[in-house]
Amino acid sequence: MADTPRRPTIGVVGGGQLAWMMAPAAARLGLPLVLLASPDDAAAALVPDVIDGRPDADGLRALAAACDVLTVEHELVDLDTMEALEAEGHPVRPSAATLRVANDKIRQRELLAEHGVPVAPWTVAADLAGIEAFADEHGWPLVLKRPRGGYDGRGVWIADDVDAARAVVDEVAGEDLLVEPKLPIDLELAVLVARRPGGELAIYPAVETVQVEAMCREVVLPAPVTNELASRAEEIGQRVAEAIGSVGMLAIELFVVDGEVLLNELAARPHNAGHVTIEGSVTSQFENHLRAVADLPLGATRRRVAAAVMVNVVGEEDDPRDHLAAGLDVDDVSVHLYGKAARPGRKLGHVTATGPDVAGARQRATLAARRLTGGTPA
Ligand SMILES: Nc1ncnc2c1ncn2[C@@H]1O[C@H](COP(=O)(O)OP(=O)(O)O)[C@@H](O)[C@H]1O
Ligand SMILES: [Mg+2]
Incomplete structure (x- = not known):
């Protein structure tokens, strides 16, 4: 090369x-x-x-x-x-081989289990019989997923019973489905790893991601977990990056279940969980992606604030650009509006607040995001 x-x-x-x-x-x-x-x-x-x-x-x-x-x-x-x-x-960068793994939730599980990455029970089902067999072993409800092409919860269904599962099987019309138990998740984490072509790595401290209806709504830096759990997540992040040979940013989504860290899925690119690094970290995920891809020295990933909270601006009826003044009227927030046409359920921007504690940052970021979507000022 x-x-x-x-x-x-x-x-x-x-x-x-x-x-x-x-x-x-x-x-x-x-x-x-x-x-x-x-x-x-x-x-x-x-x-x-x-x-x-x-x-x-x-x-x-x-x-x-x-x-x-x-x-x-x-x-x-x-x-x-x-x-x-x-x-x-x-x-x-990342390579086609890395993208083939990152684009496919089934390949991720197969490959990473071989590398000792903990994953919840799963199977691939091509029909209702396969799903029922898994339910016989693990019980309902189950989570059914399209292995490829899903995002923001599009391609993820919770099935409470066999009728619900049948509806999903009909909807995907013969495609394979990834089947998992619906896990009793304590919280969700994400670890971001920047990696250069020669293997040099920089790992960001774990963040908490909060999902509403399977779509990321909020990200908290640092994740409110023990150092031990955060280190465990970061170790898994490193193991995954090395196993799939990522170059550039890699985001590893994780579940914490009964105090154990389990892999959820990967994205071999900058990720919504890392927007908080723009204001919260010494080097943003976007800069480190470019540095890694250009094979330049990576920037420090440590926090430069005590706490940072990012809240997504998710489309409702109104265009957030029409509510910019109301959003900016919240003290000490960074507003990012992507310039995309407003559509219900579409990510149109995000707001990040930093400060001495998570509670205050969350309160300001949440208020600004709500105002930007036309919510009543509180
Ligand atoms: N097995 C599961 N048990 C419980 N919740 C799940 C499970 N799998 C996914 N979820 C929830 O759905 C969200 C989206 O699932 P994910 O596989 O990450 O899909 P996407 O590709 O849309 O991000 C997760 O972040 C989590 O909140
Ligand atoms: Mg996800």
Whole structure:
């Protein structure tokens, strides 16, 4: 593989909020970005160099021709082309092999169990009989998941009984489903790991992620767990990054069940759980993603504040841009609005507050996020 130039042009597949948040970090470091996106995407407002295309063979080849290193901000990429580009000598970071694991909840479980990463019981079912057999062993309710392409809880169903499971089987029409017991989760954590091509790692302290209806709503730094549990989560993060050979940011979503840390899933890119690092950490996940992908020294991952809380601005009826003044009227919050059209259930932005304690930061970030969605001022 060719050496990375000292100041590589980084080609990003995608133009959503993750690319939008990479842009200021790239500008600060003087690293040129080129996006494969639609000119209507959020990040196209910040990055002048946009290749208008899709992440298919043509789009990816056009991007590769315009950059020194390819990376991604979402998973829906033609991996055969990524693999071919790699074979032709284009640096692809993370690699197509890493993306194949990160894009598939079944492969994650198979591979990582071999590496000693603790995972809850699971099976793959192609039909209702397979689900019922698992329920005979583990009981109802179960959680059924599409192995690929889901996000924000789209592709995750809780089935209380066989009728509910049948409805899901009908909906996915013959696709395999990942089946798990519905776990009695104490809390959810995420660990973020930046990794360079040579293997140098930087691990962020574990954060707590709070989900509402299977979508991330809130992230708390530091996670309110014992040092021992946080270290356990961070060790799992490192083991996963090494097992799948990630390059760039890797997010590992974890469950805490009965005091044990279990793997939930991975994302080989910057992640919603890491937005809190923009204000809360010495180096943001976006900057460390670019540093890692460009094979530059990684930045420190430690907290630079006692506490930071991020709350997502999730679309309701109103456009948060129309409520900007009300959101900004909350003292000491950082508002990030992605410039996306408002739609119910869509992540449109986030608010982060930092301070001496989690409770105060949470209160301010929650208030600002509520005002931005048109909620009554409290
Ligand atoms: N086995 C399970 N038991 C209980 N809750 C679960 C289980 N699996 C997922 N969830 C809940 O659903 C959320 C979304 O599931 P996840 O597999 O991470 O899907 P997505 O790809 O949409 O993020 C999790 O963060 C958790 O809150
Ligand atoms: Mg998830």
